[in-house]
Amino acid sequence: MKKSILALSLLASFALAAEINIYSARHYDADTQLYKLFEEKTGIKVNATQAKGGELIKKLEVEGDSSIADLFITADAGNFHTAKKKGVLQSVKSQTLEKIVPVQYRDAEGCWFAISKRARIIAYDKRNFDPSIIKNYEDLTKPELKGKLLIRSATAAYNTSLLASIIESQGMDAASKWAKGTLANLARDPKGGDRDQAKAIFAGEGQVAVMNTYYIGLMLNSPKPEDVEVAKILGVIFPNQDNRGTHVNISGIALTKAAKNKENAIKFMEFIVSPEAQKILAGINYEYPVNTAVEPSDTIKAFGKFKEDSTPLYKSVEKISEAVKIFDMAGWK
Amino acid sequence: MNIKFWAITVALIILVPIISIFFEIAFGDYSNLEHFFKYLFLRYIQGTFLVAFGVLALSATIAVISAWIVANYRFPFANFFEYALMLPLAIPAYIFSFCYVGIMEFQGYFHKIFGFRLDFMNIYGAIFVLSLSLYPYIYMFAKTSFKTQSKVLFDVCKIYKLSQFKIFKVAVMLSRPAIIGGAMLVLMETLSDYGTVAYYGVTTFSAGIFKLWFDLGDSYSASILAAMLMVLVFVIMIFEHINKNSKGYSFNTHNIAKTTAKSELGNIGKILAFLWCFVIFCLAFLFPVVWLVYWSIMTIQDFKLEFITMAGNSLLMAIISAILITFISFFLVFSTRIIKNNKLNTFLLKTTSLGYALPGASIGLCVMIVFGYIDRNFGTQFLSASFVVLIFGYIVRFLATSVYAVESGYAKIPKNIDDASLLLNKSKFTLFFKVHLPLLRHFFFLSLIVVFIDIVKELPLSLILRPLGFETLSIRAFFYATDERLYAAALPSLLIVLLSLAAVIWLEIISRKKA
Numbered sequence: 001m002k003k004s005i006l007a008l009s010l011l012a013s014f015a016l017a018a019e020i021n022i023y024s025a026r027h028y029d030a031d032t033q034l035y036k037l038f039e040e041k042t043g044i045k046v047n048a049t050q051a052k053g054g055e056l057i058k059k060l061e062v063e064g065d066s067s068i069a070d071l072f073i074t075a076d077a078g079n080f081h082t083a084k085k086k087g088v089l090q091s092v093k094s095q096t097l098e099k100i101v102p103v104q105y106r107d108a109e110g111c112w113f114a115i116s117k118r119a120r121i122i123a124y125d126k127r128n129f130d131p132s133i134i135k136n137y138e139d140l141t142k143p144e145l146k147g148k149l150l151i152r153s154a155t156a157a158y159n160t161s162l163l164a165s166i167i168e169s170q171g172m173d174a175a176s177k178w179a180k181g182t183l184a185n186l187a188r189d190p191k192g193g194d195r196d197q198a199k200a201i202f203a204g205e206g207q208v209a210v211m212n213t214y215y216i217g218l219m220l221n222s223p224k225p226e227d228v229e230v231a232k233i234l235g236v237i238f239p240n241q242d243n244r245g246t247h248v249n250i251s252g253i254a255l256t257k258a259a260k261n262k263e264n265a266i267k268f269m270e271f272i273v274s275p276e277a278q279k280i281l282a283g284i285n286y287e288y289p290v291n292t293a294v295e296p297s298d299t300i301k302a303f304g305k306f307k308e309d310s311t312p313l314y315k316s317v318e319k320i321s322e323a324v325k326i327f328d329m330a331g332w333k
Numbered sequence: 334m335n336i337k338f339w340a341i342t343v344a345l346i347i348l349v350p351i352i353s354i355f356f357e358i359a360f361g362d363y364s365n366l367e368h369f370f371k372y373l374f375l376r377y378i379q380g381t382f383l384v385a386f387g388v389l390a391l392s393a394t395i396a397v398i399s400a401w402i403v404a405n406y407r408f409p410f411a412n413f414f415e416y417a418l419m420l421p422l423a424i425p426a427y428i429f430s431f432c433y434v435g436i437m438e439f440q441g442y443f444h445k446i447f448g449f450r451l452d453f454m455n456i457y458g459a460i461f462v463l464s465l466s467l468y469p470y471i472y473m474f475a476k477t478s479f480k481t482q483s484k485v486l487f488d489v490c491k492i493y494k495l496s497q498f499k500i501f502k503v504a505v506m507l508s509r510p511a512i513i514g515g516a517m518l519v520l521m522e523t524l525s526d527y528g529t530v531a532y533y534g535v536t537t538f539s540a541g542i543f544k545l546w547f548d549l550g551d552s553y554s555a556s557i558l559a560a561m562l563m564v565l566v567f568v569i570m571i572f573e574h575i576n577k578n579s580k581g582y583s584f585n586t587h588n589i590a591k592t593t594a595k596s597e598l599g600n601i602g603k604i605l606a607f608l609w610c611f612v613i614f615c616l617a618f619l620f621p622v623v624w625l626v627y628w629s630i631m632t633i634q635d636f637k638l639e640f641i642t643m644a645g646n647s648l649l650m651a652i653i654s655a656i657l658i659t660f661i662s663f664f665l666v667f668s669t670r671i672i673k674n675n676k677l678n679t680f681l682l683k684t685t686s687l688g689y690a691l692p693g694a695s696i697g698l699c700v701m702i703v704f705g706y707i708d709r710n711f712g713t714q715f716l717s718a719s720f721v722v723l724i725f726g727y728i729v730r731f732l733a734t735s736v737y738a739v740e741s742g743y744a745k746i747p748k749n750i751d752d753a754s755l756l757l758n759k760s761k762f763t764l765f766f767k768v769h770l771p772l773l774r775h776f777f778f779l780s781l782i783v784v785f786i787d788i789v790k791e792l793p794l795s796l797i798l799r800p801l802g803f804e805t806l807s808i809r810a811f812f813y814a815t816d817e818r819l820y821a822a823a824l825p826s827l828l829i830v831l832l833s834l835a836a837v838i839w840l841e842i843i844s845r846k847k848a
Contacts, residue, residue: 066714191533
């Protein structure tokens with residue numbers, strides 16, 4: 001009896017000490033659920049704080065070794081590229097992670113791993129647009145689309161990483177032509193978020209918009225009937241199916257260089273790509289799970305299967321600053 | 334120790350993070366700057382000037398006319414509007430901009446009622462939204478000033494049979510320190526705004542700072558832009574300071590106790606005054622709040638108990654910081670009265686106010702650099718695990734609001750009162766507590782209210798500098814909104830508005846009781 005009490009209190013004190021600290025740029029209810037589930041399963045306490053990706057990277061940089069963060073979570077592979085360049089991440093060797101996360105969605109040196117995916121698709125007005133005009137991202141520059149195209153501003157990471165992927169596959173000149181060509185086809189100045197582009201299609205301001213799938217998923221399941229109405233008129237084109245595939249961006253996770261609770265942090269990384277966790281991520285936020293054993297939500301599944309760009313993201317994100325500059329030079333807002 | 338020593342010390346401590354931006358510059362590589370100046374600079378400068386000019390003109394017009402009407406005339410609901418017109422201050426500009434997009438979008442209320450749409454997401458929309466959310470700064474300052482204007486002066490005006498319009502002009506001239514003080518706050522808020530301009534696709538200087546920092550991952554070049562913005566604002570401040578000091582403003586208020594009596598308006602006048610106030614109130618408060626309430630009800634099932642904790646967090650931080658900041662600014666402004674060295678005074682008041690013009694994220698960056706240095710070298714963990722950093726950040730950013738409130742009050746106390754008091758061998762301590770503070774009671778509360786609300790609404794600083802696991806309402810609202818989940822953002826946004834409202838009403842009651 002005495003022994004077991006001792007063991008129990010030891011265990012308790014161990015459980016109390018076991019914790020991980022997360023800096024996250026994601027802030028979805030799904031994430032909070034995951035933290036709770038992880039706590040219940042392992043007894044490891046999860047503390048998290050949120051800010052924008054760039055701010056958190058700077059914070060990690062300024063704090064240096066004295067940082068209390070063990071993990072860094074953010075959307076957009078470009079952020080991980082910056083973080084790695086600033087030397088605030090460390091590589092992780094984990095068979096689980098390497099087995100589950102496909103090569104194109106993790107860093108070559110294990111400095112970051114995807115946890116979910118978002119496809120950058122082309123949405124069109126089902127009421128009056130013939131989708132056969134568009135097969136590839138490159139088709140967005142066709143003169144037939146003049147005055148019909150809608151997109152958010154070049155400061156959106158989704159757009160810069162898309163352009164970076166075009167640079168990676170086609171080169172700078174083609175990318176520059178693409179930036180100019182799409183700009184010339186815009187129905188209005190780039191502004192608002194992805195949903196605003198969808199609403200503009202509904203309002204008849206344009207007929208084609210570059211969007212992320214999960215926004216359409218969120219709108220289809222919105223509490224606001226008007227949002228559902230908007231999303232229902234949208235058709236989805238997965239571009240570049242006959243060649244490199246549709247561009248996919250990620251949310252991901254990385255171990256910080258200053259991590260003090262390394263072992264538990266890696267446990268969390270492995271947990272978050274486990275089928276159990278992936279189901280929660282995919283179910284609530286309409287993102288694609290990175291674990292292929294898990295199906296996407298029904299809403300997203302209805303868009304159909306598609307071929308994903310197989311170029312590793314770690315390669316294309318190196319072109320992000322070039323992409324930002326090309327947009328500027330082309331005169332994008 | 335004398336006052337001068339302490340004033341300089343306090344000012345320097347507040348200045349450290351602002352200056353650290355120049356150190357950040359010294360260690361950067363500038364490869365992105367050339368690109369920025371070549372392709373973007375002109376566009377960003379243009380955008381900044383247009384937005385700043387538009388917001389200043391529109392908000393000053395709304396504020397001064399409204400303040401004049403409610404301070405001087407009796408008309409239906411005049412008392413209600415006197416306070417109601419301050420309320421837009423309770424709505425953060427970024428939430429304002431989301432509300433108006435919601436109202437003006439296709440199938441929004443405007444479209445449903447009028448059958449057509451106005452494109453709102455552009456520079457005009459940004460000017461409109463920023464003006465409506467910021468005019469209360471000028472309004473509150475102007476109103477307080479109009480109400481405490483000497484009755485004797487207006488008696489003189491009446492003897493000369495000046496028209497109402499001319500009296501208005503005289504009053505505006507006399508209230509210039511207060512109006513310009515408010516306008517400076519509006520200008521600085523506009524320059525530092527990021528949420529609205531980014532959402533509406535307007536290119537301003539602070540958008541440029543974020544572009545360099547976040548899009549190009551280059552916080553060094555971003556710091557250079559921030560420093561440029563700071564220098565620009567400093568120049569404007571000095572200009573304003575010299576201009577203010579060249580006029581002998583303190584003559585106007587020998588008789589503060591005798592405030593002007595409100596006069597009766599004719600029937601048409603009453604209707605016009607009512608309509609003016611009603612329209613402003615609807616546009617700047619009622620419409621967005623109704624929209625928020627509606628969406629809060631629709632999403633009430635998403636209400637979480639943690640919202641209460643967040644509200645508590647917001648409240649606590651705002652109260653502590655508002656008191657600290659008001660205390661510091663009173664000390665600084667009082668010191669400048671005693672020191673009487675114009676250059677040193679300019680330094681004390683203006684440089685410590687610079688934080689207000691920088692985007693919150695840049696201030697956050699500066700404060701982070703300073704405490705990061707301390708943490709790394711002294712083995713402390715201020716940055717990730719304490720409120721000291723956050724509160725310090727608030728002080729650096731919001732001292733200006735308080736300083737302008739207090740200064741505009743001090744401008745009304747003739748300096749010979751100080752001399753008289755000191756000549757009578759009263760201590761400086763007595764002068765402050767027995768003479769100045771009673772005279773400045775209104776401005777003391779004004780400072781508390783404005784700073785409190787500023788902090789409840791504040792976003793980027795809280796985002797970057799808060800300790801692990803600490804969350805405020807504005808952070809939650811912002812996260813929902815950036816995810817384009819505007820409806821989910823309604824509930825926490827509404828709580829922010831209610832919290833600020835409670836503060837305004839509570840402080841109003843207190844200041845009346847003691848009046």
